[in-house]
Amino acid sequence: MVEVTLWGSLSAVAGGKAKHEIEAKDIRELFRKLAEQYPGIEPWIDRGIAVAIDGTIYRDTWSKELPEGAEIFLLPRLAGG
Amino acid sequence: MNFDPRFSGRKFASVGTRPIRPDGIDKVTGRARYGADFNMAGQLVGRILRSPHAHAVIKSIDTSKAEKLAGVKAVITAKDLPDLTDGDAAMYDILDNSMARKKALYDGHAVAAVAAIDARTARQALKLIEVDYEVLPHITDVDEAAHHHAPLINDQVYTEGLEEKPAKPSNITKRTQFGHGDVHKGFAEADFVVERSFKTEQTHQGYIEPHACVASVNADGTADLWVCTQGHFVYRQHCAQLLGLEASKLRVTSSEIGGGFGGKTHVWAEPVALALSRKAGRPVKLVMTRDEVFRASGPTSATSIDVKIGARKDGTITAAEATLRYSCGPYAGSWAEIGAMTAFACYKLENVKTVGYEVLVNRPKTAAYRAPSAPMAAFAVESVVDELAKELGMDAVDFRIKNAAQEGTRSSYGPVYGPIGIGPTLEAVKNHPHMKAPLKANQGRGMACGFWFNFGGQTCTDLNIGMDGSVSLAVGTVDVGGSRASLSLVAAEELGIDYSQVKAIVADTSSLGYNDMTDGSRGTFSSSMATISAARNAIKILRERAAQTWDIPVEDVVWEKGHAIAKGEKYGNLSPLSLKEIAASSGKTGGPIAGHSELVADGAGVSFATHICDVEVDPETGSTRVIRYTVVQDAGKAVHPTYVEGQYQGGAAQGIGWALNEEYIYGKDGRLQNAGFLDYRIPVCSDLPMIDTQILEIPNPNHPYGVRGVGETSIVPPLAAIANAVSNAVGVRMTHIPMSPPRILAALDAEREG
Numbered sequence: 001m002v003e004v005t006l007w008g009s010l011s012a013v014a015g016g017k018a019k020h021e022i023e024a025k026d027i028r029e030l031f032r033k034l035a036e037q038y039p040g041i042e043p044w045i046d047r048g049i050a051v052a053i054d055g056t057i058y059r060d061t062w063s064k065e066l067p068e069g070a071e072i073f074l075l076p077r078l079a080g081g
Numbered sequence: 082m083n084f085d086p087r088f089s090g091r092k093f094a095s096v097g098t099r100p101i102r103p104d105g106i107d108k109v110t111g112r113a114r115y116g117a118d119f120n121m122a123g124q125l126v127g128r129i130l131r132s133p134h135a136h137a138v139i140k141s142i143d144t145s146k147a148e149k150l151a152g153v154k155a156v157i158t159a160k161d162l163p164d165l166t167d168g169d170a171a172m173y174d175i176l177d178n179s180m181a182r183k184k185a186l187y188d189g190h191a192v193a194a195v196a197a198i199d200a201r202t203a204r205q206a207l208k209l210i211e212v213d214y215e216v217l218p219h220i221t222d223v224d225e226a227a228h229h230h231a232p233l234i235n236d237q238v239y240t241e242g243l244e245e246k247p248a249k250p251s252n253i254t255k256r257t258q259f260g261h262g263d264v265h266k267g268f269a270e271a272d273f274v275v276e277r278s279f280k281t282e283q284t285h286q287g288y289i290e291p292h293a294c295v296a297s298v299n300a301d302g303t304a305d306l307w308v309c310t311q312g313h314f315v316y317r318q319h320c321a322q323l324l325g326l327e328a329s330k331l332r333v334t335s336s337e338i339g340g341g342f343g344g345k346t347h348v349w350a351e352p353v354a355l356a357l358s359r360k361a362g363r364p365v366k367l368v369m370t371r372d373e374v375f376r377a378s379g380p381t382s383a384t385s386i387d388v389k390i391g392a393r394k395d396g397t398i399t400a401a402e403a404t405l406r407y408s409c410g411p412y413a414g415s416w417a418e419i420g421a422m423t424a425f426a427c428y429k430l431e432n433v434k435t436v437g438y439e440v441l442v443n444r445p446k447t448a449a450y451r452a453p454s455a456p457m458a459a460f461a462v463e464s465v466v467d468e469l470a471k472e473l474g475m476d477a478v479d480f481r482i483k484n485a486a487q488e489g490t491r492s493s494y495g496p497v498y499g500p501i502g503i504g505p506t507l508e509a510v511k512n513h514p515h516m517k518a519p520l521k522a523n524q525g526r527g528m529a530c531g532f533w534f535n536f537g538g539q540t541c542t543d544l545n546i547g548m549d550g551s552v553s554l555a556v557g558t559v560d561v562g563g564s565r566a567s568l569s570l571v572a573a574e575e576l577g578i579d580y581s582q583v584k585a586i587v588a589d590t591s592s593l594g595y596n597d598m599t600d601g602s603r604g605t606f607s608s609s610m611a612t613i614s615a616a617r618n619a620i621k622i623l624r625e626r627a628a629q630t631w632d633i634p635v636e637d638v639v640w641e642k643g644h645a646i647a648k649g650e651k652y653g654n655l656s657p658l659s660l661k662e663i664a665a666s667s668g669k670t671g672g673p674i675a676g677h678s679e680l681v682a683d684g685a686g687v688s689f690a691t692h693i694c695d696v697e698v699d700p701e702t703g704s705t706r707v708i709r710y711t712v713v714q715d716a717g718k719a720v721h722p723t724y725v726e727g728q729y730q731g732g733a734a735q736g737i738g739w740a741l742n743e744e745y746i747y748g749k750d751g752r753l754q755n756a757g758f759l760d761y762r763i764p765v766c767s768d769l770p771m772i773d774t775q776i777l778e779i780p781n782p783n784h785p786y787g788v789r790g791v792g793e794t795s796i797v798p799p800l801a802a803i804a805n806a807v808s809n810a811v812g813v814r815m816t817h818i819p820m821s822p823p824r825i826l827a828a829l830d831a832e833r834e835g
Binding site (some may be wrong): 008056080 | 171241242243244255257258259260286346419422450452453494495496497498534536537538539602603681685793
């Protein structure tokens with residue numbers, strides 16, 4: 001079980017809650033379970049969500065494991081220049 | 082990922098040295114081939130007809146007269162680029178931006194295009210195309226566009242991110258919010274509060290090389306595109322999707338690039354060139370004029386930002402809040418969102434809140450520009466930080482040091498930081514001789530901090546060892562700032578050979594697996610990780626070949642300083658085998674020796690910089706001259722320090738232009754008034770002092786060498802540092818970028834008039 005924090009706009013499509021307890025071993029499972037619970041999140045996942053695990057941002061490594069007790073933060077996937 | 086990316090703290094032989102770049106001689110002798118330097122036999126000249134109106138319905142387009150003109154081989158409109166985007170809103174916007182479908186949404190929006198035997202015929206043909214427009218009310222100012230009574234640019238847009246879906250459409254496409262704590266409580270605890278509003282005008286990346294390409298669509302469904310781009314694999318995906326081509330049949334080759342800075346991260350005229358070629362059955366060369374580059378490609382957002390910060394008497398910030406409105410052009414974007422994330426990222430804050438609004442305007446589609454959105458937010462925040470330090474009677478650097486984020490701090494955008502460099506950059510600035518140098522009359526000094534995330538991404542690299550022992554390295558990230566040199570150093574480091582033995586190239590899209598584009602300061606970070614991985618895969622084969630040669634177990638062979646060495650006393654008589662020797666006999670030990678790597682280079686390290694700037698302002702003319710400038714930035718590890726310094730200097734130079742002169746100026750008719758370098762003034766060498774640099778190296782724990790990205794952070798502090806310097810020189814807080822002479826004089830007059 002990991003605690004996931006969503007950024008402000010994303011929490012609006014996740015029942016208005018910023019913090020969620022999810023049973024997920026990696027980023028892929030986290031996204032799948034969030035989308036099952038809150039279908040409104042799916043388009044956001046399609047557009048791109050980055051996952052910060054203990055401060056390190058992962059944009060594409062969906063196989064990245066979510067360690068027990070780690071700080072998991074979802075962020076918009078950003079553009080660079 | 083098939084290798085361990087963690088920082089190892091190793092000693093370096095090649096990395097950190099400063100050899101000459103492999104593309105240097107070609108560039109200084111004029112041999113390097115840029116986008117417009119490609120030519121094909123039988124190629125036609127492509128030209129685009131652009132809307133003179135800021136906002137207009139396209140009622141009809143009559144191309145019949147143009148089609149009949151001798152020498153014209155194809156004329157296209159949006160009908161020749163049917164919508165194949167399958168509900169992908171972002172791709173639809175790119176398609177509509179390439180060629181307007183129902184409405185022209187800004188002055189310069191493409192509405193038709195021709196391919197002809199020469200430029201003169203193409204220009205004549207454009208004049209023969211008749212477009213019937215119904216002109217609509219337009220809006221170009223970000224604040225006016227955000228008002229509920231503003232003309233609507235898209236009546237299907239309802240603001241996202243609100244708790245309830247709004248009843249009416251709006252030019253505000255999205256609201257985003259970040260932060261933590263309770264800002265109301267925090268402001269109640271403050272002894273001093275400073276609150277101000279700021280504006281920044283729209284600027285262009287100002288790349289010297291215009292967008293240019295040659296497109297060739299063949300009768301068998303294959304196609305080639307030679308193009309100036311920051312990401313040829315991304316261009317292939319975009320063009321294949323927009324034209325209904327199979328990606329594998331479209332080969333895209335990137336040229337040398339005369340600057341991109343984010344403006345060459347998605348397609349503009351390339352789908353048009355391909356559509357023209359498909360219709361004409363011949364190659365088409367399309368090169369934008371400078372006027373087109375300004376009117377129809379890549380500017381950054383114009384912004385309007387409100388900032389409020391409170392602090393206790395002891396200098397502790399108790400609360401910080403910002404509202405940021407960023408223009409997106411006529412298509413949805415996430416530019417204010419990035420501004421809202423970066424605004425307070427330098428600081429340790431218990432109570433922070435930022436709200437961003439994305440605003441549609443009748444201007445060109447906003448594109449990324451080097452740490453996109455962060456410089457404007459930093460300008461507003463760092464200006465208020467400076468003013469608050471004065472109110473508190475504290476030194477501006479000491480105030481920032483007291484409140485600087487550190488390892489373990491919860492960032493204003495959410496996650497907790499790992500090891501970061503904001504504190505060390507501030508300490509370095511505090512101790513820098515620049516801060517103690519005397520100033521003369523009409524001169525002022527300013528400093529400011531900046532933050533950027535940095536990215537990684539999908540990356541693929543091939544390393545091939547020739548039979549003579551030379552090494553070719555094929556990478557898929559376009560070299561925008563010297564990465565072929567830095568990646569050659571990395572290959573040399575891993576293999577234990579000399580830099581001169583390695584030749585790096587940027588491979589085309591048919592020769593290598595997919596690579597994300599070079600953006601987010603990821604070129605050297607990502608491709609160095611893939612190069613390390615590829616080199617280690619090649620070393621595994623080199624060891625196997627040596628073991629085979631010696632007829633001993635491979636486990637007994639190690640790789641040290643470019644040689645295979647048999648470990649153990651029982652192999653005492655075996656001389657080490659060099660890479661060159663193993664390569665020379667490769668034909669008889671199993672064939673070619675190569676290393677390949679495909680990976681996602683995640684885990685990029687965030688980066689911070691602090692800049693110091695001295696200016697002299699002429700109080701009679703309002704003209705400002707930067708007389709001294711110093712950049713201090715954390716690189717993680719500088720693979721090639723000279724090119725890291727170049728990135729620091731380049732970012733500062735662009736920031737100086739943005740701060741003092743550059744801006745898009747629109748007339749009341751919604752037309753751009755200054756679409757050329759004579760009237761849109763970027764800095765030239767004589768405008769700039771020598772920009773001093775200091776590289777700090779706080780290793781990124783998620784890269785074997787500790788590398789962070791370095792390309793973007795350097796443009797984040799300059800607007801603020803220069804604004805603080807000008808404000809200190811003239812004694813008036815400057816709140817509007819650029820601080821052009823008329824704007825400085827107006828601020829001085831307003832101050833005198835009270």
